[in-house]
């Protein structure tokens with residue numbers, strides 16, 4: 001049984017009704033989604049750190065990790081980013097052969113200060129710097145060859161090399177700082193003593209002034225492992241995606257309403273240049289970004305022809321797996337406009353049956369459940385593309401944002417502007433006029449008839465012009481900009 005009055009709903013009330021219905025449906029169930037598909041969605045759970053940041057004591061500058069107050073240190077090796085703390089990693093610590101190459105190589109300690117299989121030097125407890133072997137020649141293998149070689153062994157039980165006071169290792173930004181090192185002396189502050197070994201120049205000693213603790217990022221100093229970094233309810237932005245990745249996540253569990261779109265009309269062409277009598281679909285392609293900017297996701301899009309049975313079947317099929325079905329077109333009173341009759345047939349409850357705004361007045365909001373449990377929501381967008389966009393900002397976006405628990409980005413923007421030039425209000429309905437907004441002034445851009453998106457494409461917002469408006473200030477509804 002459809003409950004619907006014939007009276008259209010005033011524009012502001014219609015928005016409120018959509019928000020209120022969305023609030024009743026909040027929260028939609030949380031679902032894990034890959035990081036690269038999560039932008040714009042709302043976190044269903046607190047975001048916690050699976051690893052600390054930084055995950056280990058790391059150098060913040062390229063230079064020398066030094067142990068003890070100095071100002072002079074003996075260089076005993078080199079650590080590159082990618083090495084395991086306490087041992088060599090994928091690019092395991094040989095000198096690179098540059099002019100200031102390290103005096104010694106890998107910092108992996110194999111116990112007792114022995115050379116490892118590559119013949120490279122290791123620090124060792126009880127071993128004096130003088131006992132340490134000279135560095136080997138630079139590794140002749142090009143980086144690409146190294147990358148193509150067998151995967152380096154990870155997780156070996158290396159005993160961490162501890163620097164003793166007076167020792168230093170050359171270190172790359174991001175590389176693990178050996179235990180015992182107090183600070184990193186950047187190259188810019190370092191004076192080097194070198195000796196030549198054939199074509200290779202080795203750094204044997206480094207001198208400089210550096211305060212204890214400088215240029216060392218201590219493990220967990222930004223974020224401790226297990227810390228909560230963002231609360232549930234936060235919107236996923238590109239920065240949040242990077243943060244989550246850095247903390248070890250591959251997916252985020254988000255509350256993002258699922259939307260199925262039905263684009264109706266025998267005349268609608270889904271792609272390419274429309275043929276004779278055809279009209280290219282200009283609403284379906286808008287919906288993914290439009291819904292994403294309201295915290296939702298289009299999970300299905302189907303083109304259907306005109307026909308009552310077709311509409312009933314498509315509504316039933318689309319509704320089951322989603323939270324919202326958006327029907328584009330068939331919202332008016334023409335012989336092929338079956339949306340309202342189909343909703344009656346499937347027992348929908350119509351919440352908003354037309355809105356007193358131009359464009360967009362045939363738009364519609366209904367649900368398939370009960371007042372207590374509204375179930376899947378149906379939003380009817382008029383077929384005229386600018387009317388569909390007006391309906392999307394009136395009913396669809398407020399509904400989806402409320403269902404997702406997403407903030408209204410427009411709330412952060414100026415709510416009103418002074419209208420430049422004349423706008424004639426409609427006798428009974430609220431007009432939504434495409435305007436460009438600069439410096440608190442709203443200038444109509446034209447080209448905003450119901451069938452044209454040209455004005456909306458030039459505009460920042462719709463100026464809301466109620467019946468009887470005489471200016472000069474108008475409320476603004478900001479147009480979705482996409483990208484979450």
Ligand SMILES: Nc1nc2c(c(=O)[nH]1)N[C@H]1C(S)=C(S)[C@@H](COP(=O)(O)OP(=O)(O)OC[C@H]3O[C@@H](n4cnc5c(N)ncnc54)[C@H](O)[C@@H]3O)O[C@H]1N2
Nearest residue numbers: 265279280281282283329330331332337362382383384387
């Ligand atoms: N007797 C009345 N007729 C109409 C009224 C009315 O109040 N009384 N309202 C008019 C208004 S306003 C609008 S808006 C449209 C809404 O029509 P529908 O939602 O039923 O949409 P259609 O009739 O299917 O199409 C209207 C128009 O838009 C084109 N269209 C449809 N879908 C798309 C699409 N996906 N992409 C691009 N263009 C589309 C379609 O070809 C038609 O030209 O009703 C008025 N009539």
Ligand code: MOO
Nearest residue numbers: 359360361387450
């Ligand atoms: O009101 Mo219709 O929705 O103008 O195009």
